[in-house]
Amino acid sequence: MTINNQEDHEIFKQLSQWGHQKVVFCHDEDTNLKAIIAIHDTTLGPALGGTRMWPYKTEAEALNDVLRLSKTMTYKAAVAGVNLGGGKAIIIGDSRIHKTEALMRRYARFIQNLNGSFITAEELGTNPRDMEYIRMETQYVTGLPESMGGSGDPSPVTARGVLMGIKACLKQTFGSDSLTGRSVAVQGIGSVGETLVRLLREENAKVYITDINEEQLQKVAKKYGAEVITNHSLFEFEFDVYAPCALGATLNSETIGKLKCSIVAGSANNQLADETLHGKMLLDHDIVYAPDYLINAGGLFSAYSEIAGYSRKRTMQLTENIYNATLEVLKKSKAENITATQAANELAEKRIADIRKIKGSY
Numbered sequence: 001m002t003i004n005n006q007e008d009h010e011i012f013k014q015l016s017q018w019g020h021q022k023v024v025f026c027h028d029e030d031t032n033l034k035a036i037i038a039i040h041d042t043t044l045g046p047a048l049g050g051t052r053m054w055p056y057k058t059e060a061e062a063l064n065d066v067l068r069l070s071k072t073m074t075y076k077a078a079v080a081g082v083n084l085g086g087g088k089a090i091i092i093g094d095s096r097i098h099k100t101e102a103l104m105r106r107y108a109r110f111i112q113n114l115n116g117s118f119i120t121a122e123e124l125g126t127n128p129r130d131m132e133y134i135r136m137e138t139q140y141v142t143g144l145p146e147s148m149g150g151s152g153d154p155s156p157v158t159a160r161g162v163l164m165g166i167k168a169c170l171k172q173t174f175g176s177d178s179l180t181g182r183s184v185a186v187q188g189i190g191s192v193g194e195t196l197v198r199l200l201r202e203e204n205a206k207v208y209i210t211d212i213n214e215e216q217l218q219k220v221a222k223k224y225g226a227e228v229i230t231n232h233s234l235f236e237f238e239f240d241v242y243a244p245c246a247l248g249a250t251l252n253s254e255t256i257g258k259l260k261c262s263i264v265a266g267s268a269n270n271q272l273a274d275e276t277l278h279g280k281m282l283l284d285h286d287i288v289y290a291p292d293y294l295i296n297a298g299g300l301f302s303a304y305s306e307i308a309g310y311s312r313k314r315t316m317q318l319t320e321n322i323y324n325a326t327l328e329v330l331k332k333s334k335a336e337n338i339t340a341t342q343a344a345n346e347l348a349e350k351r352i353a354d355i356r357k358i359k360g361s362y
């Protein structure tokens with residue numbers, strides 16, 4: 001769903017259709033700040049969502065992105081079983097050119113004005129240093145460096161959760177979750193992908209890797225004994241698992257018919273170009289799909305631990321539980337002949353509806 005040439009009443013129509021509670025437009029002339037904070041749902045707790053800085057071509061594109069991403073965050077937190085709602089923020093601009101300390105701190109003042117209903121973290125185009133600037137103006141930020149008492153880089157935790165998701169898919173498909181002798185193609189070997197390659201190799205999987213960064217490819221191949229392939233070969237060779245850990249929308253009408261794998265499970269956000277259409281196509285092609293927001297929730301657990309004051313041990317327990325959560329979703333998908341994403345969405349919606357009922361009973 002996209003917003004094109006919206007007039008005011010159409011934006012409210014969109015908010016009503018998607019169930020958003022609040023959208024805040026943040027503007028400051030001096031720092032050239034143009035940001036949008038979207039709070040989708042706070043039934044389960046304060047809305048947590050990263051701040052993405054991106055040079056959107058149009059304001060409609062920026063608004064559409066923040067609405068879509070914030071809604072996903074609601075589902076992600078709900079199905080993960082944590083007491084958080086869903087939100088997201090975007091800052092319009094090129095992070096390499098337009099980002100300044102003043103801009104980040106001015107933006108943080110808007111977060112402070114929301115009195116804790118929105119908590120942010122790093123995302124595309126923002127980094128731990130930016131979170132430090134935000135922290136100077138508001139306490140409602142997470143993902144701070146460990147040196148500041150924060151939870152640090154979430155990527156290794158995310159990778160562990162993705163491994164759990166892959167193992168659950170193997171169990172569902174082959175009756176055993178052992179990775180020994182199984183083949184996995186990892187697309188994108190950045191922060192999450194590289195750790196995932198290490199974890200897969202530790203469990204004796206045969207690992208193929210692809211990335212646009214040639215130097216990183218050679219480094220990871222040598223370090224962990226992985227085999228380099230091209231993006232194109234992802235659709236030529238047979239693998240047990242395709243793990244997208246780079247871009248979104250790699251599962252689309254063009255690619256799904258060519259895939260020769262049994263399972264798709266990776267960290268990339270929004271892997272399905274169209275959630276309904278391409279989820280159904282995967283189902284029809286007998287490809288088991290682990291919903292991205294379900295198995296990449298390790299980073300969310302890491303951020304949550306900082307807010308809730310949980311230990312690292314608890315974060316890892318929640319992350320290991322992605323195995324059981326994925327199995328539950330896959331079983332529901334199979335039993336009801338619905339897509340895995342629909343199964344996950346229904347579980348998330350049920351939890352929100354159940355908790356909404358007990359609110360107000362204090």
Ligand SMILES: NC(=O)c1ccc[n+]([C@@H]2O[C@H](COP(=O)([O-])OP(=O)(O)OC[C@H]3O[C@@H](n4cnc5c(N)ncnc54)[C@H](O)[C@@H]3O)[C@@H](O)[C@H]2O)c1
Binds near residue numbers: 156212216
């Ligand atoms: N870091 C986290 O904790 C986390 C949590 C949840 C979701 N995710 C998602 O997982 C994905 C990976 O995150 P990350 O933190 O590892 O990012 P990253 O930027 O560290 O790594 C991404 C890698 O993908 C590669 N890449 C980019 N375009 C490519 C292409 N066309 N083909 C192949 N490789 C390509 C990049 O060169 C890079 O090595 C992203 O979609 C991110 O949104 C990450």
